[in-house]
Amino acid sequence: MRDNVKGVVRQVGLPRIIIGGFFLLLLFTASGFGMDLMQIVSDIIRRWGMYGVLALAMVPAVQCGIGLNFGISMGIVGGLLGGLIVIEWKIAEMPSLVAVHPLFAMWVAVLIAIVIGVVLSTGIGWLYGLLLNRVKGSEMTVTTYVGFSIIAFMNIAWTILPFKSGELIFPNAGEGLRNTISLASSYSGVMNNTLKFSINLPFGKVEIPTGLLLFFFLMCLLVWLFMRSKTGAAMSAAGANPMFAQASGINVNRMRLIGTTLSTVIAAVGILVYAQGFGFMQLYNGPMMMGFTSVAAVLIGGASATRAKISHVLIGTFLYQGIMALGLPVINLFIPEGNLSEVMRLIISNGIIIYALAQTGGESRD
Template sequence: MSLYEILGTIETGLVFGLVALGAYLSFRVLKFPDLTVEGSFPLGAAVCAALMSGAGVSAWLAIVAALIAGFAAGWLTALLNVRFGILNILTGILVSIALYSINLRIMGGPNAPLLGVETIFDSFHVDGIPSFYITPVVVGAFAFLALVLVNLFLSTGYGLAMRAAGANPAMAAAQGINVGRMTLVGLGAANALTALAGALFAQIFGAADAYMGIGVVIVGLASVIVGTSLLPSRTILQATFACLVGAVLYRFAVALALNADWLGLQASDVQLVTSVLVALALVVQGAGFGLPKLMRGKAE
């Protein structure tokens, strides 16, 4: 792999690291199998692209709008489950399907280009330094900020209540915690992170597409599984950091697999590679071969 490809892989991995943080909140903290991300990822991209190219809104305000839209999507999913008692996994499917049509309406078609529009990355342009050096740094700053904010939130009293609601809803409710409210806020935050990732992705590659959310939930899960399997995750900070690292490692694994000529894989096989990597990670984790377990075994 060339330096350009390596930096591009890190850049994409950090973008999906935001998705991984969202997946950690929903799947690990709240124990909620949320499939809304299949729609909230392109929702963030669609809102960002429509505002920037259609309404002339600045890239920064467009990102804020994408965050709000993502939060609303996650909140709606939680509302269907909490208020109306619809099965949690089904609510995510329903909302993600609805978001497909909504995204088409927002963009006015299946895609929305961002050609000739100033992005947030242009704000950090430095003469003499190629953009492929700057973009990973900016995305890394977003990922680091999200990591800090998620950890600060989960360490507050409200965050501890949310963790309790996910770990044992009955016990949390007995202690006076509003489990439904925790689910609403948690899923909203998770999908806000996913929408942010979609907005950044659109600005990096210059377009938003209604189909760009396909397989995003698997990418997020793969990042969480790979990261927490390879790195110690006894604390929230370790676990969230492992999610970011897992996202980057996952992208490198996909890139290496696609660049391995002897495998005969093509770019269209990325979903196949993703499925195989997730399956292998689950098998390894289920068999107890995760690196943290090996490290604990040696220490003991």
């Protein structure tokens, strides 16, 4: 019996069991206090789709051998620039597009933003990959440093970039981008609202953001297909055993470049999916910790520093966002002081991140 329990723990992963148990505890506590569980479940599903693509960016990075990519901020910057350019050009307000359907205009806007973000992040990711090829063995330190450094650099860039739209720049200043950019006139909630429907249950109504989930699953499918392609298999081999891969004729440096670039590109797409869900983009220090939350999500999903799979992204993002969605409302019932809400959010999120990082091992749990 004991051996069977140990086998289950080893296969599922202790962090996943503990985090899953904590999630269920929060769920039962919320139910006991009479909270609207269906509304919370709807929020968890929405957050799952919004954050999932950012967590997905970890898969090619881990598989190619650079490890947990704290530097996805490089790609996030590319995605943010794509979103800003679309707003500057007023794509979603073009009469020819709006005449077809307002939702069509919003989809064109977000897809153009994604294309621009992918182009920019491809170049950024390639240069980033060249850097990581020169610091083999110290990737985690370098990616963390690069992730924070690009945010610091962009804090300066956001104040001098030549955007002119009144929706982007500080009022009465004439230059410098706002801290928070509203997407109300461009593509706010376009994925969330596409094909959205509700399921009426005995306990309430659950809203399903169909378009958002379909896009998230499509991204997962594309990455899954790539990882099973000839290039993806070679990339995984290079990450798992560089010396053997080199002896087999695989160009390890090139595979690392491909994985790093792909991770950066997915992060660019992810930030736009995330932003449209909330209805705004945050510049300056807003994206600083997104690399850490993405790392924590895949780790509690069962990934390690040397292996990550799509299932780790799906499970880990759901658990992480579930705890974040449930944690604050439950804690506010015990500590009703409103000023503590942001403090508790940081304690919960950073606690999960620290725990997930502490559980990182050299072998996959699956």
